[in-house]
Amino acid sequence: xxxxxxxxLCKKFGQTSVVKDVNVEIGDGExxxxxxxSGCGKTTTLRMVVGLESLSEGEIHIGNxxxxxxPPGDRDVAMVFQNYALYSHMTVSRNLGxxxxxxxxxxxxxxxxxxxxxxxxxxxxxxERKPKQLSGxxxxxxxxxxxxxxxxxxxLMDEPLxxxxxxxxxxxxxxxxxxxxxxxxxxxxxxxxxxxAMTMGHRLAVMNKGEVVQLDPPEKVFNEPANRFxxxxxxxxxxxxxxxxxxxxxxxxxxxxDAFDMVLPETWYSISESKAILGFRPHDARLVAEGGVSxxxxxVETLGAEKLVYLxxxxxxxxxxxxxxxxIRSGDQLRFDLNQDALHLFNRxxxxxxxxxxxx
Amino acid sequence: xxxxxxxxxxxxxxxxxxxxxxxxxILVVILPIISGIQISFTSQRVVGSxxxxxxxxxxxxxxxxxxxxxxxxxxxxxxxxxxFFQTLxxxxxxxxxxxxxxxxxxxxxxxxLPWAVPAAVTAILWRWMxxxxxxxxxxxxxxxxxxxxxxxxxxxxxxAGMSLTFVNSWRYIPFLTIIFLASLAxxxxxxxxxxxxxxxxxxxxxxxxxxxxxxxxxxxxxLVGTLWASNVFDIIWMMTRGGPxxxxxxxxxxxxxxxxxxYNISKATAGAIIFLFVLIIFAFVFxxxxxxxxxxxxxxxxxxxx
Numbered sequence: 110x111x112x113x114x115x116x117x118l119c120k121k122f123g124q125t126s127v128v129k130d131v132n133v134e135i136g137d138g139e140x141x142x143x144x145x146x147s148g149c150g151k152t153t154t155l156r157m158v159v160g161l162e163s164l165s166e167g168e169i170h171i172g173n174x175x176x177x178x179x180p181p182g183d184r185d186v187a188m189v190f191q192n193y194a195l196y197s198h199m200t201v202s203r204n205l206g207x208x209x210x211x212x213x214x215x216x217x218x219x220x221x222x223x224x225x226x227x228x229x230x231x232x233x234x235x236x237e238r239k240p241k242q243l244s245g246x247x248x249x250x251x252x253x254x255x256x257x258x259x260x261x262x263x264x265l266m267d268e269p270l271x272x273x274x275x276x277x278x279x280x281x282x283x284x285x286x287x288x289x290x291x292x293x294x295x296x297x298x299x300x301x302x303x304x305x306a307m308t309m310g311h312r313l314a315v316m317n318k319g320e321v322v323q324l325d326p327p328e329k330v331f332n333e334p335a336n337r338f339x340x341x342x343x344x345x346x347x348x349x350x351x352x353x354x355x356x357x358x359x360x361x362x363x364x365x366x367d368a369f370d371m372v373l374p375e376t377w378y379s380i381s382e383s384k385a386i387l388g389f390r391p392h393d394a395r396l397v398a399e400g401g402v403s404x405x406x407x408x409v410e411t412l413g414a415e416k417l418v419y420l421x422x423x424x425x426x427x428x429x430x431x432x433x434x435x436x437i438r439s440g441d442q443l444r445f446d447l448n449q450d451a452l453h454l455f456n457r458x459x460x461x462x463x464x465x466x467x468x469x
Numbered sequence: 470x471x472x473x474x475x476x477x478x479x480x481x482x483x484x485x486x487x488x489x490x491x492x493x494x495i496l497v498v499i500l501p502i503i504s505g506i507q508i509s510f511t512s513q514r515v516v517g518s519x520x521x522x523x524x525x526x527x528x529x530x531x532x533x534x535x536x537x538x539x540x541x542x543x544x545x546x547x548x549x550x551x552x553f554f555q556t557l558x559x560x561x562x563x564x565x566x567x568x569x570x571x572x573x574x575x576x577x578x579x580x581x582l583p584w585a586v587p588a589a590v591t592a593i594l595w596r597w598m599x600x601x602x603x604x605x606x607x608x609x610x611x612x613x614x615x616x617x618x619x620x621x622x623x624x625x626x627x628x629a630g631m632s633l634t635f636v637n638s639w640r641y642i643p644f645l646t647i648i649f650l651a652s653l654a655x656x657x658x659x660x661x662x663x664x665x666x667x668x669x670x671x672x673x674x675x676x677x678x679x680x681x682x683x684x685x686x687x688x689x690x691x692l693v694g695t696l697w698a699s700n701v702f703d704i705i706w707m708m709t710r711g712g713p714x715x716x717x718x719x720x721x722x723x724x725x726x727x728x729x730x731x732y733n734i735s736k737a738t739a740g741a742i743i744f745l746f747v748l749i750i751f752a753f754v755f756x757x758x759x760x761x762x763x764x765x766x767x768x769x770x771x772x773x774x775x
Contacts, residue, residue: 182665199677208669
């Protein structure tokens, strides 16, 4: 396995920049996830690393080799495609062995390695089948096996779980984590699914409009989102946002929205702005009998253990998570408090996170 | 209405819809063949003349006719040469213009042109170009000092067959190319990408991805192309009349010559019927031997029509 370094990576299609100045270093054995909405440039970035897309600017290093001008086959990387891209006219066995054959390995060695991978991924029964005769999950495992059999420097995965149904996706996700941990693989993984990103990545590179907007471990991305976009994209159900003004009264900083006032914790006293965007996650709200913020319930969604309650607070529509045992119907008036330690403030101009002193 | 009723109503509608085609086939294919078989059992010399029933006499005569046996051989060589040359050339051209380049759409559209040119025009055009004294081909290769004397493309019995194969191929290659291009378009791009990542060189990519995908198309073309090539008459007749000597006298040419210049229409018809049976047997054997590919091909065409 090897480390990967992306330096000032840019990709332009004509006049349109789809990847802008991406700088990411992926350590040996690290599982890095590029996550972002569709069209954010994450797949293009991955395709540049594998060599299926040329670079407009920048450098890609794999191990200590500069691979900019190497064809995909010489980069010693394996890719798992979103639609698996299995060779439709070959059996599973030949699919698995194809890369080894392309490298001119002896038939005996190929068979040995194919057998080993087939055992590892539970494909032994399927070796003589054609892709057409496999289920989605089996195809996915073959695609994975085709990458594993090569023992590459880096695994590149382009939304490999997105074509599986929900239950199978969950199970495969776990297996993929186990497999990559066991092999101590360097993995670059692309997904638009923030849950997948959070659960699998050692670090996340959150992308938006061609730029990496935050590069941090999942906990940090969740707890200290770099800007409003990250805060909104990561976490489910998504964070609430509302415009607030910050006033100083009696040596305290007070948040004022159109519907409520709230005293800010001391950790925020270092900020100087008088306007901001307040963000809080639905699970950081708690129902109270008195005080707090008051709102009228518009929609109640039962999620199982919890209910997601949409409220109208002043001009804003907000959502909070409450225990499923709470009896709430639309039209009710509710009062809730916010967890003071879990508030986020964003600049109204550039929507970047305002730092509080509590956080490092 | 029950499900059964719907089905029988669909069946009736289906029958009505294919009826015109069935009638057309009966009128222009089945009836002429039956009438041809009838004529082949008679002694009729020219259309409208008197004749009597002579059974299989025409057939026995043909089997001892060296000219006829020779024409069967000529037809076999003609079909093989055309099939090989056309398929190979069309495949290469298709692979070439399947690569992205400037003006690709223009080339893809206009490559069909030779196919659209009427056979008579093609024949005259190439006779003119192959002309020994003033033809552009001879003046060019003489100008380049490639030959000392003009090449008699159509008058030299050793070359005439090749020249005709070339011209006939020139007509059919565009059509085959279009078919190959359509077939190539159905190969998933991702398989090539996966192969590139797997380090497969272009030849391995062709061998393991392109070719297996083209195989059903190739098989179908193998059958259709053989039948087409077997029946080519216009180009040969208009360029060499089966000559020089009998160098390019394939079965259709001989039959035409026998019927309308040898004034023996019943014997010529018998020859044509024999040729028909040869082709039918070939088609059956070919389809049976390649039945797997035909199934895949029909599935592919169904997919394409969706």
